[in-house]
Amino acid sequence: MTRSKTEPAPTPRYRPAPRxxxxxxxxxxxxxxxxxxxGTAATRTTNPLLLALLLTTSAYVVLTCRPDTPWSRSYSAFLHLALAVLLIRLLFVVALGSPVPGTHVILTLPEVPLPDWAQGIRLGGKVTAEGVLFALYDGLRLATLLVCVGAANALASPSRLLKSLPGALYEAGVAAVVALTFAPHLIADVQRLRAARRLRGRPDRGLRGLLQVALPVLEGALERSIALAAAMDARGYGRTADVPAPVRRTTAALTLGGLLGVCAGTYGLLTAVGGAYGLPVLLAGLAAALAGLRLGGRRSPRTRYRPDRWTPRACLVAGSGIAVAALLFAAASTDPAALRPGVIPLTAPTLPLWPTAAILVGLLPAFLAPASLARAARRKEPS
Incomplete structure (x- = not known):
């Protein structure tokens, strides 16, 4: 069938480029x-090599997966806080001494005589290498725990975390989210104001710069607090639904009994005497606490817009961290000398093979997280 000369040509169908x-x-x-x-895995060891590997693992995942948001910039603040904790721990050992006896004297400070009621405390005196090394190991463990908390604060959105909480924890979750978002917003305000002062040619360092930046930061924090209070009141924060009295009593009994069971089970797992009953009591306490939270959610019915789902990728990310903690718990019971190196006599710490491999499992989120996959997808898109 031929087309006449006056008949227009058919318009080609538009097909969008695949994205x-x-x-x-x-x-x-x-x-x-x-x-x-x-962070739990860090509490099971004082080996500085393993703790440094945990710090490297968390830092690599944060640098690979964190989004470009205000709260993601708080990771550097937690690093500075961890460094300050480590330095303060070492300073206390130098000034107040260490309970660990040592024979390798580094330096001798002038000792201040104290009254009789202050026996057991000294100011100054001999500073030994064993005491300083023991304080370094202990302070590095606490610093690693703080950095792990900073990694969670940099990677997870506080508002989305609040939406994922059960209804019984909504009010406590709001308070926790407001507390967690205070530091990131404060850091963002300070960086913004310092950049503005540098553009105007004004000093942004020293005591004078700090005083002139502190007042606008405080003013912004107060305005944000007022806006938050108005938004919470408009959304009915603190209002609860009517629940029968038996349900309230059952909820309180399950929640309180579950928390006591969790405490007793955790104590049993951490001691050698309660190893037989620790795990069953912990599991029973968790089940009772979860049931109490489920019943308590009836007091604050809420709807969720686009709730976050536990996808297989999210389960793998959480499971990788839990696997690291479980494997280090097992290694601490089978080979405690490798995870807790001694300082008397002075020996160099070794890097055990299996705990090292267990910590490397924590790098799995760097290859599974959406941020890294989204960057790879954008690189593959045609220009």
Whole structure:
């Protein structure tokens, strides 16, 4: 069939270019479970090599997966806080002494005589290498725990984490989220004001710069607090639904009994005497506490817009951190000397093989998180 000369040619059908669909967002609870599990693993060892490996693992995941948001910039603040904690711990050992006896004297400070009621405390005196090394190991463990908490704060969105909490923890979750977002917003305000002063040719360092930056930061914090209070009141914060009295009593009994069971089970796991009953009591306490939270959610019914789902990727991210903690718990019971090197006599710490491999499992989120996959998808898109 031929087309006449006056008939217009058919318009070609428009086909949009295929675009890579960005992966789904990761559940914020997965990041917190991963980071808290790494922090739990840090509490099981004082080996500086393993602690440095934990710090490197958390830092690599944060640099790879953190989004470009105000709260993601708080990781550097936690690094400075961890460094300050480590330096203060060493300063206390130098000034107040160490309970660890040592024979290798580094320096001798003038000792201040104290009255009889202050026996057991000294100011100055001999500073030994064993005491300084013991304080370094102990302070590095606390610093690693703080950095892991900073990694969770940099990777997980506080508002999305609040949406994922059960209804019974909503009010406590709001208070926690406001406390967690205070530091990131404060850091962002300070950086913004210092950049503005530098553009105007005014000093932004020293005591004078600090005083002139502190007042606008305080004013912005007060304005943000007033806006937050108005928004919470408009959304009915603190209002609860009517629940029958038996349900309230059952909720209180389950929650309180579950928390006591969790405490007793955790104590049993941490001691050698309660190893037989620790795990069953812990599991029973967790089940009772979860049931109490489920019943308590009836007091504050809420709807969620686009709730975050526990995808297989989120489960793998959380499971990698839990695996690190579980493997280090097992290594601490089978080979405690490798995870807790002694300082008397002075010996160099060694890097055990299996705990090292266990910590490297924590790098799994760097290859599974949506941020890294989204960057790879944008690189593959045609220009």
């Amino acid at each position: 890579h669909r960005p992966p789904a967002r990761l559940h914020p609870g997965a990041w917190w479970l991963w980071a808290l599990a790494l």
